[in-house]
Each structure stands twice: as structure tokens, then as C-alpha cells.
Amino acid sequence: MNAVSDAVARPPLPAPIGLLAELTHRCPLRCPYCSNPLELDRRSAELDTATWQRVLTQAAALGVLHVHLSGGEPTARQDIVEITRTCAELGLYSNLITSGVAGALGKLDALSEAGLDHVQLSVQAAEAGNAERIGGLKDAQPQKFAFAERVTALGLPLTLNAVIHRGNIAEVPALIDLAVRLGAKRLEVAHTQYYGWAYVNRAALMPAKPDVDRSIRTVEEARERLKGQLVIDLVVPDYYAKYPKACAGGWGRRLMNVTPTGKVLPCHAAETIPGLEFWHVQDHALAEIWADSPAFRAYRGTEWMQEPCRSCDRREKDWGGCRCQALALAGDAAATDPACSLSPLHGKVQALAVAESALETAPDYQYRTIGGAPRVATPEGAPA
Numbered sequence: 001m002n003a004v005s006d007a008v009a010r011p012p013l014p015a016p017i018g019l020l021a022e023l024t025h026r027c028p029l030r031c032p033y034c035s036n037p038l039e040l041d042r043r044s045a046e047l048d049t050a051t052w053q054r055v056l057t058q059a060a061a062l063g064v065l066h067v068h069l070s071g072g073e074p075t076a077r078q079d080i081v082e083i084t085r086t087c088a089e090l091g092l093y094s095n096l097i098t099s100g101v102a103g104a105l106g107k108l109d110a111l112s113e114a115g116l117d118h119v120q121l122s123v124q125a126a127e128a129g130n131a132e133r134i135g136g137l138k139d140a141q142p143q144k145f146a147f148a149e150r151v152t153a154l155g156l157p158l159t160l161n162a163v164i165h166r167g168n169i170a171e172v173p174a175l176i177d178l179a180v181r182l183g184a185k186r187l188e189v190a191h192t193q194y195y196g197w198a199y200v201n202r203a204a205l206m207p208a209k210p211d212v213d214r215s216i217r218t219v220e221e222a223r224e225r226l227k228g229q230l231v232i233d234l235v236v237p238d239y240y241a242k243y244p245k246a247c248a249g250g251w252g253r254r255l256m257n258v259t260p261t262g263k264v265l266p267c268h269a270a271e272t273i274p275g276l277e278f279w280h281v282q283d284h285a286l287a288e289i290w291a292d293s294p295a296f297r298a299y300r301g302t303e304w305m306q307e308p309c310r311s312c313d314r315r316e317k318d319w320g321g322c323r324c325q326a327l328a329l330a331g332d333a334a335a336t337d338p339a340c341s342l343s344p345l346h347g348k349v350q351a352l353a354v355a356e357s358a359l360e361t362a363p364d365y366q367y368r369t370i371g372g373a374p375r376v377a378t379p380e381g382a383p384a
């Protein structure tokens with residue numbers, strides 16, 4: 001699959017900028033668009049503290065600048081403070097990606113003292129009932145607000161992350177107001193990417209095109225109005241886009257993703273692609289994995305591309321879009337991402353999005369669980 005076979009002929013490989021440390025798949029929330037794999041890693045198989053510290057040390061030596069402490073819910077780990085302190089000691093910028101519920105607030109002061117640099121808090125909606133139905137956890141919203149208040153009181157920069165879909169797209173204006181009220185410096189209005197659990201729940205999540213267009217206009221207007229106060233990042237939905245995004249900044253170009261059990265992936269959904277060989281931090285140093293792991297080399301650069309990507313002048317801008325989405329929609333991870341208007345499958349994908357978003361009643365959400373059957377929302381709201 002990869003035409004690069006001669007190490008001597010390879011161009012110099014830039015270092016990855018970011019490391020996504022998926023410390024655990026355990027999470028008190030069960031968002032129906034979760035990007036974690038359908039098979040979640042169990043606690044007993046998670047890497048221990050010393051191994052994470054070794055991985056972080058190797059990451060710093062490799063040239064990584066940012067570490068995203070993620071999950072699942074990273075504060076579910078007993079050693080989250082120690083891991084954060086290691087980042088600070090190594091000069092790695094640490095970003096805690098958290099739901100802000102369960103035990104997160106109780107650990108926040110210690111995390112700040114250990115040198116945490118930034119907090120990214122997820123919000124499922126602005127309205128509490130809706131947020132708690134989407135996240136599958138009752139009483140989550142007041143916990144999130146108390147958490148956000150403490151983040152800003154500690155002087156930590158706060159980003160709110162809202163994944164947008166049919167169930168909350170009408171709340172984009174309210175989410176912007178919420179970000180201002182909570183003192184966030186940045187808001188991510190991120191339309192759902194359809195892989196992982198979001199692919200399972202696609203028909204329940206797909207928004208209608210007019211609603212998507214309205215949400216984009218709302219963001220553009222708010223950016224003007226809130227200049228200097230709030231930065232708003234907008235991730236537009238792939239299925240309605242003209243060109244795809246450079247997923248993960250291009251395969252094997254900017255990011256490494258370490259799973260709770262130590263497998264190193266080029267993107268968080270890479271395990272959905274059959275036949276890829278992933279290396280583990282227990283067996284190889286991070287630098288070796290970055291340079292030589294078969295999974296990282298499989299779709300790095302442009303040699304693997306088919307038409308129309310192969311001769312397209314955008315091929316080094318978006319790197320052919322998303323490999324995992326190409327597999328899910330075209331059945332071939334090396335195909336042009338069907339989100340691209342130049343893909344022969346683009347029309348079918350758009351028609352599918354229109355058909356799903358036109359369903360009069362959205363199907364119930366399938367909730368993620370570790371080692372159990374998916375949980376389904378009740379008409380009353382979050383599952384108990």
C-alpha cells in the first residue's frame with residue numbers, strides 16, 4: 001500500500017506537534033457521538049503511571065509540544081495529577097480534555113498546582129435537560145458550571161467544546177452566550193464527525209442543511225460581535241462540505257494518538273481500518289513508531305493516493321481528507337474521502353445526509369458502555 005520502501009530515499013520527517021494521550025476509556029458520560037472505538041479498553045488493561053511518564057519523556061525528546069490529556073474522562077485516573085506534573089517538568093504544554101463531572105472538580109486545584117496549562121470542557125447543550133439527555137447523565141450541567149467557574153477562578157484558560165448535531169443545533173446562539181457567561185476564552189462549535197459512535201448514531205444526529213447554514217451564519221456574526229472577548233472555532237460538517245478537512249492534520253504528519261493500553265495510532269479511529277499494523281509503546285520507542293510503524297507509513301504523504309486526489313492540486317492541503325471516513329463510506333481507506341465534491345461518491349453521501357436529516361422523528365441514541373449492550377435513551381430523557 002505504501003510506496004515508500006527505501007529509508008534512505010525518504011524526505012526528512014518533521015516531528016509530531018501533538019500527542020493525544022487517551023489515558024482511559026472510562027467516562028461518566030455516554031455521548032452518542034463519542035469518537036472512542038466501539039470496543040472500549042478496560043481499566044485493568046490501561047498503561048500504568050511509569051509507562052505514561054516514559055511515553056511523555058519520549059514525546060518531549062521527539063519534539064512534541066502539546067499533550068492533550070484525554071479519554072474517556074482523564075480525571076478518572078488516580079494518577080492524573082502525577083501525569084500532569086510530568087508534562088510540566090518536561091516543558092510539554094498540557095491540555096485537559098474533560099467532561100467536568102464526577103470527581104473532576106475535586107482534582108482541579110491539584111492539577112493547577114501541578115502545572116496544568118489549559119482546560120477544554122465539553123458541553124452537550126446549553127439547556128440542562130437537553131444536555132443531560134445527550135450526555136446520558138442526570139445532574140451533569142450544574143457540575144459542569146461549577147467546574148468552569150473554578151477553572152477561571154484559578155486563572156486557567158478555558159475552552160468550551162460543543163459537538164453540534166440535530167439534537168442541539170438550535171442552541172448554537174445559546175451556547176455562544178454560555179461560553180461568554182462562563183468566562184471561556186474560546187468556543188469550539190464542532191459539527192459531528194461521523195465515525196466511532198457517531199457513525200452508529202448517524203441517523204439520530206444528522207442535522208438538516210438549512211439548520212447547518214444558519215449555525216454557520218450565527219457563528220460568523222458572533223465572531224464579529226465578540227472580537228477580543230471570545231474566539232470561536234467552527235468545524236463544518238463533512239457531509240455538506242465542498243472539500244474535506246485535513247483529518248488529524250494529514251495522516252502521520254502532526255499527531256500521535258496513544259490509546260489507554262499503549263497502542264499508537266495516527267488518528268483516533270484508525271483501528272477501524274482493517275489490516276493496519278499498530279505498534280505499542282511497550283515494544284517500541286515513540287520516535288521509532290513515528291518513523292517506522294507500518295500504520296503511520298500507510299497513508300503518510302501522497303504516494304498512496306488514487307484519482308482524483310493523485311492529480312489534484314489540493315492534495316497537500318487536505319491530504320485526501322479522512323481515511324477512516326473513506327473506509328466507512330467508500331469501503332476503501334485509500335479512496336478519496338466521499339466528503340469531497342470531487343469524489344464520485346459525493347452525491348450519494350449528500351443524498352444520504354439529506355434523507356437522514358429529513359426523518360420526521362430522529363431515532364433514539366445508542367449510548368456507549370464498556371463491556372455491555374448499548375443503552376438507549378427513553379422519551380423522558382437520560383437513561384438511569
Ligand code: SF4
Pocket residue numbers: 243244308309310312313314315316318319320321336337340341342343
Ligand atoms: Fe482533497 Fe482529494 Fe478532493 Fe482533491 S480530490 S480536494 S486532494 S480530497
Ligand code: FES
Pocket residue numbers: 195247248267268269270321322323324325
Ligand atoms: Fe482517521 Fe480521519 S479519523 S483519518
